[in-house]
Amino acid sequence: MNVEPGTLLAVVGENGSGKTSLLRIFSSLLPPEGGSVLWDGQDIHQLKELYSGQLTYLGHLNGIKDDLTPLENLISAMSLAGEPCSSNGAKEALEAIGLKRPIHQLPSKVLSQGQKRRVALARLWLSSRPLWLLDEPFTSLDAASTNVVTKRLLAHLQRGGLAVLVTHQEIALPTEMVHRLRLTG
Amino acid sequence: MSGSSMWDAIGGIVRRDLLLAMRRRSDAAMSVFFLVIVASLFPLGVGPEPAVLRIIGPGVLWVAALLACLLSLSRVFTADYLDGVLEQMVLIPQPLAVLVVGKVLAHWVISGLPVVLLSPLLGLQFGLDGEPLGVLVLSLLLGTPTLSMIGAIGAALVLGVRGSGLLVALLVLPLYVPVLIFGAGAVTSSMAGIGGEANLSLLGACLVLSLFLAPWATAAAIRIALE
Numbered sequence: 001m002n003v004e005p006g007t008l009l010a011v012v013g014e015n016g017s018g019k020t021s022l023l024r025i026f027s028s029l030l031p032p033e034g035g036s037v038l039w040d041g042q043d044i045h046q047l048k049e050l051y052s053g054q055l056t057y058l059g060h061l062n063g064i065k066d067d068l069t070p071l072e073n074l075i076s077a078m079s080l081a082g083e084p085c086s087s088n089g090a091k092e093a094l095e096a097i098g099l100k101r102p103i104h105q106l107p108s109k110v111l112s113q114g115q116k117r118r119v120a121l122a123r124l125w126l127s128s129r130p131l132w133l134l135d136e137p138f139t140s141l142d143a144a145s146t147n148v149v150t151k152r153l154l155a156h157l158q159r160g161g162l163a164v165l166v167t168h169q170e171i172a173l174p175t176e177m178v179h180r181l182r183l184t185g
Numbered sequence: 186m187s188g189s190s191m192w193d194a195i196g197g198i199v200r201r202d203l204l205l206a207m208r209r210r211s212d213a214a215m216s217v218f219f220l221v222i223v224a225s226l227f228p229l230g231v232g233p234e235p236a237v238l239r240i241i242g243p244g245v246l247w248v249a250a251l252l253a254c255l256l257s258l259s260r261v262f263t264a265d266y267l268d269g270v271l272e273q274m275v276l277i278p279q280p281l282a283v284l285v286v287g288k289v290l291a292h293w294v295i296s297g298l299p300v301v302l303l304s305p306l307l308g309l310q311f312g313l314d315g316e317p318l319g320v321l322v323l324s325l326l327l328g329t330p331t332l333s334m335i336g337a338i339g340a341a342l343v344l345g346v347r348g349s350g351l352l353v354a355l356l357v358l359p360l361y362v363p364v365l366i367f368g369a370g371a372v373t374s375s376m377a378g379i380g381g382e383a384n385l386s387l388l389g390a391c392l393v394l395s396l397f398l399a400p401w402a403t404a405a406a407i408r409i410a411l412e
Binding site for chain 1: 190193194197200204208209264268269270272273274275276277278279280310355396410411
């Protein structure tokens with residue numbers, strides 16, 4: 001199986017069919033029991049940090065600290081990921097995904113599930129990594145935010161990026177860009 | 186991987202953890218508070234006899250410092266594990282051991298450094314002064330980072346396990362014993378007039394050894410926990 005630049009692999013399947021495990025294998029968090037994952041022809045477990053430098057991973061946990069504000073969360077997540085961003089850049093990313101300025105300064109624990117998910121997804125506006133691995137990115141998002149994220153995905157693919165998505169929803173992207181992989185339990 | 190980006194990663198983690206500790210001051214202050222309580226209760230319980238207090242002082246202070254460190258260990262990785270930040274940290278383009286050094290450094294600054302800074306005051310309560318007091322501070326300065334380093338291995342091993350507080354104590358206490366013996370021994374031998382250099386050198390050796398080995402062991406434990 002190959003994922004080419006500019007295409008998106010949508011992993012679909014029933015609950016418990018191993019979609020998230022597959023994504024974790026792609027991210028190198030989980031070593032595969034058989035077979036191997038290659039990036040540019042090289043095994044990702046040999047590339048290690050070089051591979052980590054190519055991807056942005058968003059699991060089903062948001063990776064958000066309840067005690068930090070959305071702005072602090074985003075800035076520290078980006079600097080951890082090795083792509084430090086300015087405070088203004090982070091604010092613009094949060095606004096792009098529909099979180100208005102007053103929300104930037106609230107502790108994240110008062111945000112709703114959908115808002116927390118948006119804080120996590122705001123990283124996509126700052127990421128210049130070619131590979132995005134997203135686990136159910138549209139969970140708890142409203143229709144408008146889903147649209148915004150889909151547009152961002154389209155821009156990423158048009159730039160020659162690639163993405164692997166675990167999702168239950170239809171993705172409103174041109175069909176030639178989307179490959180589907182159906183897992184059965 | 187360039188050296189500067191490695192230091193950036195460590196600095197970023199330390200800054201973030203210190204900011205989080207500032208937001209949760211009561212958690213951060215708990216281990217120091219524990220130390221102060223234990224060290225203040227002993228003179229009340231044992232009695233105000235200066236000779237007795239001088240003898241038990243080094244041991245009591247070292248045991249209190251060790252337990253204070255143990256108390257805060259379960260917090261090193263647990264919160265990050267539960268909210269998914271640890272996952273993100275494992276996927277940063279730096280070796281995981283570098284991240285561990287940052288986490289341990291932050292843990293030491295929050296729970297170890299205050300112990301070192303408070304120790305002269307607490308030592309005075311036990312009638313320590315002059316050289317033994319200096320040796321006490323020095324021994325804690327060398328010993329508490331070792332405790333944090335060793336503790337990180339235990340904290341990572343028990344990630345996701347129920348009743349992890351007790352388990353982490355069982356895992357790391359045997360490894361803490363040498364540090365305790367050398368640390369309290371340094372102060373005792375300095376009080377006996379034979380100087381604490383030998384024990385301090387051993388403490389230094391423990392620190393170097395733990396700095397060298399603990400990050401790799403902790404990194405391996407974190408990877409297993411996240412599988």
